[in-house]
Amino acid sequence: MEFLNHLGLGFEAALSLNNLTFCFIGVLVGTAIGILPGLGPLATIAMLLPLTYSLDPVTGLIMISGIYYGAQYGGSTTAILVNLPGESSSVVSCLDGHQMARNGRAGAALAIAAIGSFFAGTIATMLIAAFSPVLAEVAFLFGPVEYFAMMVLGLTAATLLAHGSFIKGVAMVLTGLILGLVGADINSGTYRFTFGYFSLTEGIEFVAVAMGLFAFTDIVTNIRGDQARDVTTPSLRNLWVNGKEAKEAALPVVRGTAIGSVLGLLPGGGAMISSFASYAIEKRLAKRPEEFGHGAIAGLAGPEAANNAGAQTSFIPMLTLGIPSNGVMALMIGALMVHNIAPGPYVMVSNPEVFWGLIASMWIGNAMLVVLNLPLIPLWVRLIQVHYWILYPIILTVCCVGLFSIENSLQPIYFAAGFTLVGCLFWRFRAEAAPLLLGFILGPLMEEHFRRALLLSNGDLAIFYRSPLSIVMLSVAAVMCLVILLPQIRRSRSVAFTENA
Amino acid sequence: MFFRLNDKADVEAGLFFTLFGGLTAGLSLQYQMGTIAAMGPGMFPLILGIMLTAIGLTILAKGVMAGGETIRSLPLKPAFLITLSLLVFAALVLAVGLVAAVPAQVFIALWASDHFTLKRAIALSIGLLLFCYLVFIYFLGVAVPMIAI
Amino acid sequence: MGKIIRKLRLAAIFAMVSAFSVAGAFAQNAPYPAKPIKLIIPYAPGGGTDAVAAVFSDKLARKFGQPVVKENHAGSNSVLGTALLADAAPDGHTLLVVTGAIANNPFLYAKLPYKTPESFVPVSILTTYPFVLGIRSGLPFKNMQELIDYAKANPGKLTAGTPGRGAGAQLALGLLNKSAGIQIREIPFKGAGDSLNNVAGGFVDMVFSGYETVRPFVESGKMKAFAHTGTGALGNEKIPAIADTIPGFEYQNWLALIAPAGTPAAVTDKLNGTLKEIFAEQDTKDRLAGQNIMGIASSSTEAKSYLAKEMTTSKAVIESMGLKPE
Numbered sequence: 001m002e003f004l005n006h007l008g009l010g011f012e013a014a015l016s017l018n019n020l021t022f023c024f025i026g027v028l029v030g031t032a033i034g035i036l037p038g039l040g041p042l043a044t045i046a047m048l049l050p051l052t053y054s055l056d057p058v059t060g061l062i063m064i065s066g067i068y069y070g071a072q073y074g075g076s077t078t079a080i081l082v083n084l085p086g087e088s089s090s091v092v093s094c095l096d097g098h099q100m101a102r103n104g105r106a107g108a109a110l111a112i113a114a115i116g117s118f119f120a121g122t123i124a125t126m127l128i129a130a131f132s133p134v135l136a137e138v139a140f141l142f143g144p145v146e147y148f149a150m151m152v153l154g155l156t157a158a159t160l161l162a163h164g165s166f167i168k169g170v171a172m173v174l175t176g177l178i179l180g181l182v183g184a185d186i187n188s189g190t191y192r193f194t195f196g197y198f199s200l201t202e203g204i205e206f207v208a209v210a211m212g213l214f215a216f217t218d219i220v221t222n223i224r225g226d227q228a229r230d231v232t233t234p235s236l237r238n239l240w241v242n243g244k245e246a247k248e249a250a251l252p253v254v255r256g257t258a259i260g261s262v263l264g265l266l267p268g269g270g271a272m273i274s275s276f277a278s279y280a281i282e283k284r285l286a287k288r289p290e291e292f293g294h295g296a297i298a299g300l301a302g303p304e305a306a307n308n309a310g311a312q313t314s315f316i317p318m319l320t321l322g323i324p325s326n327g328v329m330a331l332m333i334g335a336l337m338v339h340n341i342a343p344g345p346y347v348m349v350s351n352p353e354v355f356w357g358l359i360a361s362m363w364i365g366n367a368m369l370v371v372l373n374l375p376l377i378p379l380w381v382r383l384i385q386v387h388y389w390i391l392y393p394i395i396l397t398v399c400c401v402g403l404f405s406i407e408n409s410l411q412p413i414y415f416a417a418g419f420t421l422v423g424c425l426f427w428r429f430r431a432e433a434a435p436l437l438l439g440f441i442l443g444p445l446m447e448e449h450f451r452r453a454l455l456l457s458n459g460d461l462a463i464f465y466r467s468p469l470s471i472v473m474l475s476v477a478a479v480m481c482l483v484i485l486l487p488q489i490r491r492s493r494s495v496a497f498t499e500n501a
Numbered sequence: 502m503f504f505r506l507n508d509k510a511d512v513e514a515g516l517f518f519t520l521f522g523g524l525t526a527g528l529s530l531q532y533q534m535g536t537i538a539a540m541g542p543g544m545f546p547l548i549l550g551i552m553l554t555a556i557g558l559t560i561l562a563k564g565v566m567a568g569g570e571t572i573r574s575l576p577l578k579p580a581f582l583i584t585l586s587l588l589v590f591a592a593l594v595l596a597v598g599l600v601a602a603v604p605a606q607v608f609i610a611l612w613a614s615d616h617f618t619l620k621r622a623i624a625l626s627i628g629l630l631l632f633c634y635l636v637f638i639y640f641l642g643v644a645v646p647m648i649a650i
Numbered sequence: 651m652g653k654i655i656r657k658l659r660l661a662a663i664f665a666m667v668s669a670f671s672v673a674g675a676f677a678q679n680a681p682y683p684a685k686p687i688k689l690i691i692p693y694a695p696g697g698g699t700d701a702v703a704a705v706f707s708d709k710l711a712r713k714f715g716q717p718v719v720k721e722n723h724a725g726s727n728s729v730l731g732t733a734l735l736a737d738a739a740p741d742g743h744t745l746l747v748v749t750g751a752i753a754n755n756p757f758l759y760a761k762l763p764y765k766t767p768e769s770f771v772p773v774s775i776l777t778t779y780p781f782v783l784g785i786r787s788g789l790p791f792k793n794m795q796e797l798i799d800y801a802k803a804n805p806g807k808l809t810a811g812t813p814g815r816g817a818g819a820q821l822a823l824g825l826l827n828k829s830a831g832i833q834i835r836e837i838p839f840k841g842a843g844d845s846l847n848n849v850a851g852g853f854v855d856m857v858f859s860g861y862e863t864v865r866p867f868v869e870s871g872k873m874k875a876f877a878h879t880g881t882g883a884l885g886n887e888k889i890p891a892i893a894d895t896i897p898g899f900e901y902q903n904w905l906a907l908i909a910p911a912g913t914p915a916a917v918t919d920k921l922n923g924t925l926k927e928i929f930a931e932q933d934t935k936d937r938l939a940g941q942n943i944m945g946i947a948s949s950s951t952e953a954k955s956y957l958a959k960e961m962t963t964s965k966a967v968i969e970s971m972g973l974k975p976e
Contacts, residue, residue: 011721038634046722138873143853165511165569167560171518174553178546180523185542187838189759189815190532190976192542197734198763202725216583221611223579327694330843334700389616390625393607396583397629400590400606401599405643407723410591417587421580428575429514448840449543456809456838456853460537 003130008127010356014364015279019062022055023361026063030070032078037084037211041071042309042327044423045405049331058354062361064335068328069121069361069365072311073373076113076304081106081383081394084215088206088441089307091434092275094214096292096299106381108241109478110247112208113296113304114373115241120257120305121366127261127320129359132348135313138265144453145463149267149473151446154273156477157280158438159484166484168431176439177446179204186448187455199411203230209413209440211399212419213433219392220424245297252282252302259302260309265316272326276438278306284483293432312362319355330428437455510570515561522557526550581612598649603629682742682917686717690746692731694724698860698941702777702905703747705937705945709928727751727816729759736764738786740771742921747776747938750818750903753960756966758816760975766961770908772953773918773927779906780880781822781858782889784873786849791857794877794895801832808834811845818903819845819858821964822879824971829896842969849873860903861885862941865899902959906953916948 052060072427098107158338159169183203194200256278263274309443403412457463535541578624587608603643709720724729738744812814812820839845850872902968929945
């Protein structure tokens with residue numbers, strides 16, 4: 001039980017009044033900014049990073065991780081309340097979380113998100129404390145081939161996000177993949193589909209696509225139905241999660257934690273895929289999969305837990321090997337360097353108070369998040385009780401300023417406007433936007449790994465079934481497709497049957 | 502049956518995906534294809550474009566033959582006005598500043614609702630302007646001008 | 651996801667300004683700088699360029715009594731951030747930290763939104779540093795000669811990760827291939843981090859990267875720091891130079907501070923002089939030495955001829971690699 005001693009050391013460092021204060025400030029500010037549409041954890045941390053430079057290394061890192069958790073939770077709040085995914089991982093929270101909110105269970109949805117995240121955070125923190133050095137190695141099992149297989153698996157899971165037709169889900173994933181390819185090609189540097197616009201070389205802004213397809217389309221289709229919205233106003237009396245909901249959320253949270261903890265170790269989108277994977281699994285395991293997309297509790301609880309566990313374990317490669325697995329971790333490394341601490345295997349030995357203090361503060365940060373946010377839930381719930389005609393102009397304007405601030409450029413607003421029209425079209429012919437967004441995020445990664453794998457193998461396609469990990473993932477994807485397709489075919493037959501009759 | 506074809510969601514979806522896939526495949530031809538070992542920038546989009554076209558045609562065929570779901574009728578006025586409100590905001594924010602962009606957006610957007618009244622639009626605009634100034638400009642330091650001129 | 655927004659930055663700066671106000675009182679007489687200086691970093695936050703910029707930007711702010719605001723605009727091998735600088739007002743309030751990539755890009759990208767070097771005034775060279783060649787620990791080679799012998803016997807068998815088109819590491823690889831008469835295949839990645847991970851995981855054979863980025867992998871036994879592209883022995887590990895095996899081989903990556911074309915000489919001179927003071931201070935030297943980097947403050951004219959010289963070298967190496975602007 002050596003790790004308990006280490007944790008003791010960590011809590012000693014983290015529990016000083018000074019550190020607790022900065023942890024609290026971090027969580028508070030992170031939540032406040034993360035709630036604004038368009039500002040995800042990465043953006044929030046990048047903004048606040050200079051504030052931490054003047055602090056002690058431990059205090060600074062503790063504050064940054066507080067911001068990280070806060071921003072992530074703030075993002076989920078926006079996703080649940082106004083159907084606005086500020087970043088890739090909260091796309092899933094929109095699906096059932098927002099539906100819950102519209103069914104009058106906004107309070108329960110927010111509470112489940114907070115408690116599920118806290119549970120996942122607690123488990124993941126213990127995992128980090130106990131197994132960091134061993135787990136770090138997992139990242140090195142993944143080369144181009146394995147990543148490609150993982151992307152295929154992730155995209156297969158993505159089609160499950162749609163509760164409509166499977167084949168339209170596939171078409172939407174492909175559409176997303178194509179949109180994701182806009183910009184400079186990694187291997188040759190060629191600008192693809194930029195139509196001469198230099199600002200497109202880095203691709204279409206994700207936030208613009210997400211806002212157009214989700215938030216703005218939602219507004220268009222809801223304006224006429226605002227009376228209908230009022231009917232589902234939550235009563236303030238049963239804000240809290242009831243027993244039945246808690247029971248439904250429990251197992252998905254556990255499974256989500258497991259999925260997130262493992263996938264979070266992988267650099268390059270592991271944590272992100274975990275929320276999608278969790279959603280897909282919960283939908284498969286559900287007794288009533290038809291509830292998904294209409295406010296299924298498992299569809300919110302699982303992914304929220306997975307997302308948070310993944311966010312947590314993504315610290316492992318950074319802390320133990322100095323490898324950033326995502327943008328947030330790269331910023332963390334930058335912050336360490338400012339304090340003249342070189343991240344790597346020796347941080348544990350040379351600066352144990354930093355290493356274990358940070359781990360302890362992860363748990364403290366998560367706990368504070370719950371303490372801070374549970375009392376705020378009634379406040380957030382009132383937010384959606386506001387008349388829709390007041391709410392939607394606010395969403396529009398705040399989103400516009402948010403879009404502008406991404407690069408101090410108007411272009412994302414124009415793109416969001418374009419994608420609003422496209423989103424309306426999708427809505428009209430009943431194609432769901434969530435699979436498209438996942439394709440959009442994974443498209444460039446998938447191409448990158450696919451091409452790199454073939455470059456390494458000199459064009460030998462056999463490379464994809466020479467790696468055991470890749471075989472397993474590709475087989476799971478194939479089985480998943482079959483499992484989805486078979487009932488679909490049966491159903492469409494029965495539908496055709498009833499129509500004929 | 503044929504005259505009802507344009508109500509079918511799958512027919513419209515199929516057409517959209519076929520066209521978008523075809524467009525992608527067509528446009529990707531201008532980039533180098535390379536070989537399987539060293540793929541050029543055009544290969545992957547071409548593959549995706551062809552796949553999407555094929556799936557689009559499948560959906561189209563399915564829609565024509567089996568029927569399936571009908572389309573939802575899009576509320577045209579809100580769709581037009583919300584999009585317009587975004588464009589107007591973008592056009593005004595740097596040229597004139599938030600003082601013009603926010604009210605313009607609020608008026609146009611609110612016009613789409615049955616609850617539009619002049620008083621409400623004015624009140625909302627003022628509230629939002631205050632919020633934007635305090636949160637975005639004062640607190641977060643976003644380089645968005647209140648008054649640009 | 652896209653680029654980073656920096657919002658609370660100004661709030662942070664207000665806090666810092668109060669600390670600088672004493673120094674500021676003395677500097678206020680000078681016409682430059684009249685407002686906060688925007689320092690563009692054309693790479694993702696947290697990288698090596700950021701670390702060097704952090705060392706001198708704090709001190710620059712203190713000496714000028716004006717905040718120096720770092721803005722990361724990553725993308726397209728630094729082209730994106732560089733384009734922003736080229737569009738900025740030439741008054742010295744917008745500056746850019748560039749790497750050797752700026753000298754390579756004109757020969758690799760056909761449609762650059764600026765002209766090199768006409769769109770810029772180099773202010774000063776900041777540092778130059780060699781790349782370390784890290785090879786995956788599974789490879790049996792003990793020295794550069796063995797690696798070259800193997801590569802000669804098995805052309806196209808070895809692979810090297812690079813952080814993408816136009817990055818210094820790509821040119822270092824090209825130079826090695828050319829001068830040793832071997833053919834190590836390039837596997838492009840999106841940034842140095844990915845390429846390092848893939849070498850550590852054993853999927854790619856080697857990588858050219860900064861000393862600080864290779865070191866953690868060497869310490870954890872996943873890579874061997876094999877040789878470096880400078881001269882002499884490097885660091886505590888006494889890593890040998892490639893030049894020991896291939897006489898005359900040298901590739902130095904560099905960082906420079908540049909301003910938009912048309913920036914008055916008075917401004918660049920002032921920047922220049924202040925940088926010289928900063929780099930002469932002991933704690934600047936110590937901080938950079940921690941990263942095994944030596945700070946250099948050159949004059950604007952020196953920086954200009956350095957850029958011109960580097961562009962000639964780049965052109966030759968890129969042509970020898972058979973690459974054309976696309």
